[in-house]
Every structure is written in structure tokens, then in C-alpha cells.
Amino acid sequence: MSLRPNQKLTHVLAGRTLERIEPAPDGFQLHWADGSLMHIKSSQPPPAFSSEAARSPATVARVRQQDTKLVLEFQAERPPLEIETAEPTASVLLRTAQGALEYAD
Numbered sequence: 001m002s003l004r005p006n007q008k009l010t011h012v013l014a015g016r017t018l019e020r021i022e023p024a025p026d027g028f029q030l031h032w033a034d035g036s037l038m039h040i041k042s043s044q045p046p047p048a049f050s051s052e053a054a055r056s057p058a059t060v061a062r063v064r065q066q067d068t069k070l071v072l073e074f075q076a077e078r079p080p081l082e083i084e085t086a087e088p089t090a091s092v093l094l095r096t097a098q099g100a101l102e103y104a105d
Helices: 007-013
Strands: 016-022 026-030 037-041 060-066 070-075 081-084 092-095 101-104
Touching: 007 060, 007 092, 007 101
Parallel strands: none
Antiparallel strands: 016 026, 026 037, 037 092, 060 070, 070 081, 092 101
16 A cells, blocks of 8 residues: 655644654654644554654654555654554644644544
8 A cells, every 4th residue: 555645744744853652542642842742543552662862853754644554754764653543534633832723634
């Protein structure tokens, strides 16, 4: 299956740096360096992620998606982060550090 570019989410996330991933009751949360918070609904455990200082920053270059598979591709030499969402839509919510809705799908 070929993943299609998710242009809307790429536009919102490109250049942001992922700091950590934490479990949530119905999925998990991605915490970004700018203080924003992304909630992902998923029946799967959070994907493995390392933010070790020795590694290159996890700065998003682009996002690809097909059905329930969402992939964050990073700048530099980091492996992509593969996420399985609960549904093809209505599974991703991003809020700014101030809590304003920035993206919902």
C-alpha cells in the first residue's frame, strides 16, 4: 500500500520538533517542542520513540497517510514514526500551547 501525502497535516506539522509520546485513555499524546499537544485515538500502544539528545532532532518534514496508517517523516537521519489510528478520520486532534484547536481529523 502506497501512503499518500497528507498535505493539510504536513502544512501544520512541518518544522515542529517532537519531544515525547505519552499514553492516554483512548490512545496517546504527542508533545511538541512549541508546547502544542496532539491527541491520537488508537487501540494500539504508543509507538516507540526516543528523543535522546545524541540523536538528531525529531523535526517533521512531511506526513503521509493511508486509511488508519499515519506516518511522520522527519528531517535529518531519523526513522519515520508509524502510527495506527483508530479510524481513517476523526482520530487526530492538535491544540496549540494555549489550547486553541489547530487541526482536527
